[in-house]
Amino acid sequence: MDPKTASNLSFILNKPHDVEFKSRDLPTLSDPHDVLVAINYTGICGSDVHYWTHGAIGHYVVKEPMVLGHESAGTIVEVGSAVTTLRPGDRVALEPGYPCRRCGPCLSGKYNLCPEMRFAATPPYHGTLTGFWVSPADFCYKLPESVTLQEGALVEPLAVAVHIVRQAVVTPGQSVVVMGAGPVGLLCAAVARAFGASTVVSVDIVESKLAFAKSFCSTHTYSSQRIPAPENASNIRALAPNLAGGADVVIDASGAEPSIQTSLHVVRTGGTYVQGGMGRDEITFPIMAMCLKEVTAKGSFRYGSGDYKLAVELVASGRVDVRKLISGVVDFEDAEQAFEKVKEGEVIKILIAGPNEKKE
Incomplete structure (x- = not known):
C-alpha cells in the first residue's frame, strides 16, 4: 500500500455523541526507531464507548477533537532507519501506549505505570481509528502467519x-x-x-x-x-x-x-x-x-512487559481462540454503528475495518 495515495480518513470525537469522519495529514516518521503502520482492523471496547457517550473517563476529559480507538492490528508500510526487527509488509498487533522509558516505574519493569504514558485515544492523544499510525517499532508485535489481522486486533484485550x-x-x-x-x-x-x-x-x-x-x-x-x-x-x-x-x-x-x-x-x-x-x-x-x-x-492496570508477547503466543498456539469473540466486522464509514452495538450489549467484540481495507 502506498500511503501517499491511500486514505488517512479518521473517526473523530468532538464531544459526546458528536463524531465526524475527517481526512488528516499523513503522519511522518520523526524518530529512526519508529514505523508507519496501515491500520487494518480496530476493536471497540467499553472505554471507547464511555468517551463517546460521556466525553471523559475520570480526570481524562476530551477537551479537543480526538481520534478514537486503541485495539488495532495493521501492516507495516515504512520503517525508520534504525529499525531492524520489522520491514514493510509485516503484519503486527499494536501496543497502543508508549512510556517515557526513563522514570522509576519504567526502569523497574512496570512501564504500564509510567506517569508520562502516551496512550491512544486517551486525552490528549489521538487513537487508531485512522488510516495510518506511527508507532515505536518495539511496541509492534509481528503476527505469525497462522494469526489473522482480525485476530491481531484482539491481542490488546487479551x-x-x-x-x-x-x-x-x-x-x-x-x-x-x-x-x-x-x-x-x-x-x-x-x-x-x-x-x-x-x-x-x-x-x-x-x-x-x-x-x-x-x-x-x-x-x-x-x-x-x-x-x-x-x-x-x-x-x-x-x-x-x-x-x-x-x-x-x-x-x-x-x-x-x-x-x-x-x-x-x-x-x-x-x-x-x-x-x-x-x-x-x-x-x-x-x-x-x-x-x-x-x-x-x-x-491490575493495562499490560506490562511480556504480556503482549504472551498474548500473541496464546493465539498462535490455539490455546485461546479469540476468533469466537468476534461478533462481526463493519466498514470504516459505519464505525458509529459499532459503538451503538457495543453500548446496547448486542455484541461480544465488534471490529471496524480500516479506511483502506478492501470491502468484501
Missing part, C-alpha cells in the same frame, strides 16, 4: 487479561472465579485455563453471556442473584468440590460493587484477589473478610 492473570499468579490445578463475562472477563477465564486452572467459574447477570462462557472456556457458570453477597458466594462455592473452602483466585472483571463484595467472600483463606474491572471511585466492601482470611489483594 494482553489485558494476560496481565490480570499474571497478577493473580494462577498455577496448574487451581480454582479460579471470574466475576463478569464481558470480553475481558471471558479472556481472563480463557487465560486461566491456558495457565492450567482446573476449575474456572464465570459469574454474570446475563444468561447469554454465561452460555457463551461455558462454550468458550469456563468449566462452570453462575448467574448472580439479587441476594446478599455471602449467599451468592456460598452458591458459587457449592459448584465444585475444590471450591468448597473458597476459590484459590478470584478476579473481578466487572467493577460492579456487588461483584466485588461477593469476591471477597468467595476467595479462600490465604487466597488471591485481583481487581481488573474499573467502576466507581469509592465503594463499600467487606474489609473484615479480606483481613481475617489474609487475602492477597492486587490491582
Whole structure:
C-alpha cells in the first residue's frame, strides 16, 4: 500500500455523541526507531464507548477533537532507519501506549505505570481509528502467519487479561472465579485455563453471556442473584468440590460493587484477589473478610512487559481462540454503528475495518 495515495480518513470525537469522519495529514516518521503502520482492523471496547457517550473517563476529559480507538492490528508500510526487527509488509498487533522509558516505574519493569504514558485515544492523544499510525517499532508485535489481522486486533484485550492473570499468579490445578463475562472477563477465564486452572467459574447477570462462557472456556457458570453477597458466594462455592473452602483466585472483571463484595467472600483463606474491572471511585466492601482470611489483594492496570508477547503466543498456539469473540466486522464509514452495538450489549467484540481495507 502506498500511503501517499491511500486514505488517512479518521473517526473523530468532538464531544459526546458528536463524531465526524475527517481526512488528516499523513503522519511522518520523526524518530529512526519508529514505523508507519496501515491500520487494518480496530476493536471497540467499553472505554471507547464511555468517551463517546460521556466525553471523559475520570480526570481524562476530551477537551479537543480526538481520534478514537486503541485495539488495532495493521501492516507495516515504512520503517525508520534504525529499525531492524520489522520491514514493510509485516503484519503486527499494536501496543497502543508508549512510556517515557526513563522514570522509576519504567526502569523497574512496570512501564504500564509510567506517569508520562502516551496512550491512544486517551486525552490528549489521538487513537487508531485512522488510516495510518506511527508507532515505536518495539511496541509492534509481528503476527505469525497462522494469526489473522482480525485476530491481531484482539491481542490488546487479551494482553489485558494476560496481565490480570499474571497478577493473580494462577498455577496448574487451581480454582479460579471470574466475576463478569464481558470480553475481558471471558479472556481472563480463557487465560486461566491456558495457565492450567482446573476449575474456572464465570459469574454474570446475563444468561447469554454465561452460555457463551461455558462454550468458550469456563468449566462452570453462575448467574448472580439479587441476594446478599455471602449467599451468592456460598452458591458459587457449592459448584465444585475444590471450591468448597473458597476459590484459590478470584478476579473481578466487572467493577460492579456487588461483584466485588461477593469476591471477597468467595476467595479462600490465604487466597488471591485481583481487581481488573474499573467502576466507581469509592465503594463499600467487606474489609473484615479480606483481613481475617489474609487475602492477597492486587490491582491490575493495562499490560506490562511480556504480556503482549504472551498474548500473541496464546493465539498462535490455539490455546485461546479469540476468533469466537468476534461478533462481526463493519466498514470504516459505519464505525458509529459499532459503538451503538457495543453500548446496547448486542455484541461480544465488534471490529471496524480500516479506511483502506478492501470491502468484501
